[in-house]
Amino acid sequence: MNNAISVNVRRLGQPKNKLVPSGATWGIPWKKGELLRDERLTMTGPSGTPVPLQSWPTAYWPDGSVKWSAHAAALGGSVCDAASFVVSKGEPAAPAAPVHVRDEDAYFEVNTGAIVCQINKAGADIVRAMYRGETLACSGGKLVCIREEQRSDAGGRVFKEQHFVSQITKAAVEQSGPVRAVVKVEGRHKAVAGSRAWLPFTLRLYFYAGLAQMRIMHSFVYDGNPHQDAIKGLGIAFSLPMSGPLHNRHVRLGGDTGFFAESPKHLMTFRTRGKYEELFRRQTAGEMISFDPQEDAAFIGLLEDAAVWEDFKLVQSAPDYYEISKRTQEGCCWLKSGSGSRSSGVAYAGSESGGIAANVRNFWRKYPSALELRHLSADTAEMTVWFWSPDVRAMDLRHYDTKTHLLSAYEGFDELRSTPYGIANTNELTLHCLESTPSAEMLKALAEEAEAPARLACEPQYYYDAKAFGLWSLPDRSTAAKAQLEERLDAVIDFYKTEVEQRKWYGFWDYGDFMHSYDPTRHVWRYDVGGCAWQNTELAPNMWLWYMFLRSGREDIFRLAEAMTRHTSEVDVYHIGEYAGLGTRHNVVHWGCGCKEARIAMAGLHRYYYYLTVDERIGDIMNEVADADYTTVHLDPMRSYYPKDEFPTHIRVGPDWAAFSSNWMTRWERYEDTSYRDKLLTGIADIKSMPFRLRSGPVYGYDPKTGRLTHFGDDNWGRHLAVCMGGPQVWFELAEMLEDPEWEEMMAEFGSFYLLSREEKAAQTSGAIAKWSWDHPVLASGIIAYGAYRSKDKALAGKVWDILLSEPFMARIGQPDTVDGLEYVRPVQEIGMASTNIASQWSLNTILSLELLADSLPEG
Structure with missing residues (x-):
């Protein structure tokens, strides 16, 4: 047994930025007998900087020694952009703000030191509340599903939609710190009107010490009839508190290289000139704008007359095409606001009290996906991440024929056993709690983190x-x-x-x-x-x-x-x-x-x-x-x-x-x-x-x-x-x-x-x-x-x-x-x-x- 052993680990790829701290979890293999199950491991960064580390075994050799160990670290502060680290035997450093998990009757409370998140044990909403300091950042997090049933007759086709939301059946803490906490939530999608429950789901919520973010792993299993139960939309929706005047509320949607940046009440009017053009530029950059009631009375009157843009969405309908649109209210048209090839999968909505940014992994690769922001003028807005956008055709999980083609097409049996019943799909996103509207540089950093999350490897x-x-x-x-x-x-x-x-x-x-x-x-x-x-x-x-x-x-x-x-x-x-x-x-x-x-x-x-x-x-x-x-x-x-x-x-x-x-x-x-x-x-x-x-x-x-x-x-x-x-x-x-x-x-x-x-x-x-x-x-x-x-x-x-x-x-x-x-x-x-x-x-x-x-x- 070698007590002096050390393992060099490095990031996959170079650190993209210093703006976004990230949590990393990875594994290390060990030779037989090299690491005993009760031995502790520590990690250092550049120049020997201690990095808090949480470790646990994931596999054992037959002699009881560790075959694979797992490790978690929060890569922020002085090691946010570090490229390499050393793991060795020794007592690990403790985080300045360890993750704490508290078990309440109706929910689990996870405190990272930067945010506090309450996760429900029952009901439709996954997230009871998430706070940044004393400020409520978001709540809800309910899963949403739209089922489509299609019928055809001599008069044409009739489409019927049925809406479902999550119903939690089980919640458990899988890890409780000090560096990393994991909460697993399971349930089914239950009809909003009706008793049917289907599409079993598993959510895992990940938290890291000192980080103001929550990573979500969303998995569901299809248990319907593909000839009757088409999924028209599938996603997760959060409620965001909004405060302050409408012109100080901000929307960001990730494009190919930059970001769609608007407000439900932007300052561009028919008569926006002079200092108001500069104010408009500052507003579009995310700054908070104030007016003098007397000096700016005329312009305030123009704003009161201007349209309120209540809803925004970005739909990635193909791997090389997305479209951004907005509307003033239900019952009015959606106005095309922009388009491009591949969205970075980032959305932000916020007001004077801060906001929430979501970045979705493989957003354009797993099209048709969408990001939707609604009710921006209300006290509570809604952010929905659609893994399958309801703006495109419903999923078609039927087979391509009514028989097999054993000889001509190298299919395995004469039996037709083509069924999607029991298959699954997993998607990933991260929510970031932000104190103010993020800069384009910050949003770019979030997009890069979504594209290639921090990974450490030997x-x-x-x-x-x-x-x-x-x-x-x-x-x-x-x-x-x-x-x-x-x-x-x-x-x-x-x-x-x-x-x-x-x-x-x-x-x-x-x-x-x-x-x-x-x-x-x-x-x-x-x-x-x-x-x-x-x-x-x-x-x-x-x-x-x-x-x-x-x-x-x-x-x-x-x-x-x-x-x-x-x-x-x-x-x-x-x-x-x-x-x-x-x-x-x-x-x-x-x-x-x-x-x-x-x-x-x-x-x-x-x-x-x-x-x-x-x-x-x-x-x-x-x-x-x-x-x-x-x-x-x-x-x-x-x-x-x-x-x-x-x-x-x-x-x-x-x-x-x-x-x-x-x-x-x-x-x-x-x-x-x-x-x-x-x-x-x-x-x-x-x-x-x-x-x-x-x-x-x-x-x-x-x-x-x-x-x-x-x-x-x-x-x-x-x-x-x-x-x-x-x-x-x-x-x-x-x-x-x-x-x-x-x-x-x-x-x-x-x-x-x-x-x-x-x-x-x-x-x-x-x-x-x-x-x-x-x-x-x-x-x-x-x-x-x-x-x-x-x-x-x-x-x-x-x-x-x-x-x-x-x-x-x-x-x-x-x-x-x-x-x-x-x-x-x-x-x-x-x-x-x-x-x-x-x-x-x-x-x-x-x-x-x-x-x-x-x-x-x-x-x-």
Whole structure:
């Protein structure tokens, strides 16, 4: 045990400004035995400045030492713009104003030292009141939903709307300081007129010591009928106290680069001249304006006659278009006031007593979103953040057809199981309590914080040395061949960054996902061809992006991986209902494919983000999937191949049991729950007893109550399925925890066997498994590399490099063709053979092979 250890952590990207302090939460991995659960950690900034730190464990090694620790700090004051810090063993500094949480009968009260927020335990309003000093800053915070039902008859279409607001069913304090406090609120949306309650929600409210802000994580689950229950609008509304004359009330809405700045009673009239023009400029800049009743009587009369602009809104209806409008009152038209491409997602409303600014994460990326400010002339105004704007068409969650297209479109089953019932979505915003109307510079700082919230991370070398997430390599360009592979790894990241923007892979339900395969004839991805459209974690692109971040530390890769994790863990996964714990295979519609499988939802895909950022929502989702193996009893993954028999269900060693093993490993290390460890050991023992161990698969009879696997047969789809869905990445890390040489030997044995000729396979297995399909070596090259490494087989290592170096798509990466504007709707760049399956698996297997077989890579 090293008591003198210290860990360097740094911000992702450079600090954007000194104007906005921010709270940061992040994770640090530890070697086995390096950090004991009762040891304390401290943090220092530049020049050894103590930074108050709150720490807690998030995962443990089997010996009880800490595997991952979580940390929270408020980055303000002298460290507001600090780029790096040091975490070491020692007593942490205490915040000057620690967060305090008080439990009252009807609410929780959180005091950060800068604000006091009361959070209700029941009712519609989440926030009872939020104060800045003695001043009420806001209240309310109720969730709002508009349900639309459409009916058609000979006379046309009729649209009916029904309004819902939040109804709290449960509230709990998850953390109570001293640096960070978290309150979790759960409930459903209840009809304003009627008894129906639907759309379960979870809100987490985050507070940091000394900061006058509240971060909100908003998640909801869809539990309606897509043919009857369309969501027309979904958001959260706050009540803001207003005081003083109307001309001293201010509105700000974030544009592309600057801000829409007006007042409900601005000073521009037909006769605004002279000193009043200067006053108008000062008003527009946010200053408080006063008049002399006698000297300014004539102008005051003009103001009394001028229109009062009661309501304002900004609607981001597409990724490249927003519109700002305002109106004088209900029943009058909305007047277009401005437009642009991509709003920064910031809104402010306030008066002489200060106000509230809201910044929304990924505002334009998750369109159609909106910011609405209403009743600006009243004593209480309303600010609504719309995650889905009611100014656009309602959500359409129906399937794209009334039948499946198994043969022509690579859809998984003849069964039509396209349902959004149980999928979810998560959105983030932050409220800032401000004493006065913010400057444009301050608003810009808020927008930048929303765009890229403060994140701290370790150096890649530290992650590597700690063996965080198993086996992977650091970049190495020491030879021409290694440099070529590194260039391809970087180039494929750049390719997908470009595709996200070029193809506009944005939207409330889509942002974060990539598409599956490309159609060079139409110059588009196969968006309408069944299983060739959205990727939905097929072949583990999440893992690819996270390992690329770990080895590089690049912020842009982190943001790609973060967006994919948020999307795939919510939209591609069932959180309630018949398919709870499973996800949907790749399809035109994210939830469209009849294949509902554990590997899409497995914890192994999402745990990177959880341990690196300590995101509680991801923690919830990993808990949801811990027992996903039970769901396969009523939805057998192999139901098309094997009828019901003596086994409760049938599974494959990969991707099914591999997914279960990732869920169980994660549950075991997070909670030290040995029942999940025992399930792992039971399965591994059964695999050891199979005729040819791991090679015997892939289909087993399975009983989730016991975890027992019984050798059953073969699905004839090839051994690559056992290892190309993230299984090896999970199993290599699991090996560090189990310390079972035979488990590692079995994995190596599988890899060494994969490329043998049919005759060699027959000789080793008496012909039993020689005929089975082993025909996708690029997808299995990582486990083959492991076999070559363990057996020190240089010839096999050479074959691995031949496979990886000759892959056609990756050989073309970085060299796209140009499609002119006549062949397609606009000019685009393309690589005709683009495949996310290949991009993901080639990258993962290259990263692994560079760690295991770098010495055998040809230099040229």
